Amino acid sequence: MENLSIKDFYKEIFGENNSQIDTLLKNNSSNELGHFNVFDTKKFFFSGNKKSEMTYNRKLYYKISLIKGNNLVEYAGKSVRIEKQGILFATPKIPYKYIPQSKEQSGFFCVFTKEFLSKSKTGLLIDELPIYQPNSNFVYQLNDEQYNELKLIFKKMDTELSSDYAFKYDLLRNYVLELIHTGQKLKPVERLTSTNNxxxxxxxxxxxxxxxxxxxxxxxxxxxxxxxxxxxxxxxxxxxxxxxxxxxxxxxxxxxxxxxxxxxxxxxxxxxxxxxxxxxxxxxxxxxxxxxxxxxxxxxxxxxxxxxx
The missing domain is CATH 1.10.10.60 (Homeodomain-like)
Known part of the structure; x- marks a missing residue:
């Protein structure tokens, strides 16, 4: 299994030698702030030869995905299906496999390092949150209203990231925390019956x-x-x-x-x-x-x- 760093992640979605990678890392990372970025799912995973299926590779970053479309998420002996829309909270501690079940996919996702959120003025320790515990149900179903509310947060993050506001990263951390706390109040997606494999x-x-x-x-x-x-x-x-x-x-x-x-x-x-x-x-x-x-x-x-x- 590979250990996927933020740089490796960008290589997966942009291509091994894409010139955008170094620019993204430079603009959205620092030793003091960690790394943060946000993307439109449809733009980056369902165009050209981009890979849509996420494998069990170890991911050395956190990821929150707002998902619209039919998808299957597999983890250990559990399988959960997102029939319409949902949100997924991925952590380096939980290896999972994400398999789109249809070509009609949309949504947003953000990626960030532990260092990014540790700079929060709340003194929050991300790995101690319930949603990031190993036994957590990290895939959650959303109704239309919830999806639209969370979509608005992602759009705000996208807009803020490209702004020149001096305290934009503090604001982006607040948006990420809002996503996390919203997720912790949601009802988990019902698990499917264990499959033969x-x-x-x-x-x-x-x-x-x-x-x-x-x-x-x-x-x-x-x-x-x-x-x-x-x-x-x-x-x-x-x-x-x-x-x-x-x-x-x-x-x-x-x-x-x-x-x-x-x-x-x-x-x-x-x-x-x-x-x-x-x-x-x-x-x-x-x-x-x-x-x-x-x-x-x-x-x-x-x-x-x-x-x-």
């Missing part, structure tokens, strides 16, 4: 969540999902269901798969870096170096230093 989808997303934590590139980096329960919570399913699915699809338990990948990464770090065993232990989620040493010896029959040498 739900188990395979859960298995694929589990592997994606596991692999997104590697490779470990520096000593200060540490994996965030350590135990089976961490993955189950992120996927929004019960740990017993995750274990059952993985046993059916891979023949291994959740713990066996996680431990196997950690051992593989530990071997790479021991052989290809000069990091101390303590640094490697921390990066792989172990609070005590002794725990890592025992873990590694259990799975390889050798202590870490002996394996290195």
């Amino acid at each position: 739900a188990s395979q989808r859960i298995s694929s997303l589990f592997i994606e969540l596991l692999e997104r934590q590697f490779p470990i590139e520096n000593e200060s980096q540490a994996i965030q999902l350590k135990a089976p329960i961490d993955y189950a919570k992120t996927l929004g399913i019960h740990i017993n269901h995750l274990n059952k699915v993985l046993k059916e699809t891979t023949g291994k338990s959740t713990s066996e798969i996680i431990n196997g990948r950690i051992v593989e990464e530990a071997k790479i770090l021991l052989k290809q870096t000069q990091w101390s065993v303590t640094e490697i232990a921390y990066a792989l989620g172990f609070e005590e170096v002794a725990h890592f040493s025992n873990f590694f010896k259990k799975h390889t029959s050798l202590p870490p230093l002996k394996f290195r040498n």
Whole structure:
């Protein structure tokens, strides 16, 4: 799975070598403000050879999509269908697949980084909001009145972004927060009955969540999902269901798969870096170096230093 940064996102919708990309990044980003942009969906995803289907790629940004048209959204064992219109709140923590079911699509979407919203004067922490929790229903149905009200907010954002108002980014943050708080009051779209490939989808997303934590590139980096329960919570399913699915699809338990990948990464770090065993232990989620040493010896029959040498 790819890690899609804002720049990678623009490459997807504009093309690999489009000259607009650097201009967009320069105009709409800074170390102090983060990044924000807003688009007309129809203009950018349903013209020419632009790709309309969004895959399970890891997206390193937040996205709010106002959707008008028949669409299917898949996440782990859940599928939700937007028959007419809705709004979707995407976060880097929730991998999902977005599949238009018809050519008649319209709406708006905005993309922004965590840094952009963290500059809000309210001191808001975006990942603590209910709508961005792993078990949240992040797709919401809209009636005509709600759709038109939210469409107006997106149009205001579009107008404001191109203005020369000195405090426009403060105003844009307020618009984004209005979208989020409106979403948190909406009724979720009803989930469809699990499809036959739900188990395979859960298995694929589990592997994606596991692999997104590697490779470990520096000593200060540490994996965030350590135990089976961490993955189950992120996927929004019960740990017993995750274990059952993985046993059916891979023949291994959740713990066996996680431990196997950690051992593989530990071997790479021991052989290809000069990091101390303590640094490697921390990066792989172990609070005590002794725990890592025992873990590694259990799975390889050798202590870490002996394996290195």
